[in-house]
Amino acid sequence: MNSTAGEPGELLERSLAYALGSVADVEAGSLTCRTPCARWDLRELLGHLDDSLDALYEGLTGGRIGPFPRADRACGFRTRACAVLGAWAAGPAGQRVLVGERPLDVRVMGAVGAVEIAVHGWDVAQACGRPRPIPVSLAAELLNVARCVVTEEDRGVRFAPPVEVRPRARADVRLLAFLGRRDGG
16 A cells, blocks of 8 residues: 555554554463553553454454454564554554444544554553653654544543643653653653
8 A cells, every 4th residue: 555654554554554564562471461541551551452353354344353362462562563554454444343333434443543553552562661752753643643633522531631831842752741651751
């Protein structure tokens, strides 16, 4: 698929590449580590990422990826990431999906999925004790998406309240802060 910067498929691809780099550091013994998501350990976060990728795939294809052994969540994430990218490359443009009872343009679903995947990729890296900043150019584009889709009603349910940061903080720090996470950058 030929993409230009900012297109949902390109954002999704870059977010998945970033998250795959974070998931590469997951070791079986680290699954009980705490994450920046206060209620989740690493095992639960990887399960959430699996569910997110499965939902994206379902929205793109009308089908499900299928179960993978829960014993190796990092391998499951890599497999699901490849399936989602393949489904996107097959041509989702113009499709509408139902989220609950509401129709949603598949491009919006892809952009929102890119935010979720990149930020949770950051969470995974933090939990593994190997911090990896989200690339600044990717974070700047994802921040624009997040500002459009995260509402006050999401705070306390899906996201923590925004965190104060320096006015001239890097885009990755501003993205994380907007979604209620702290990064020292």
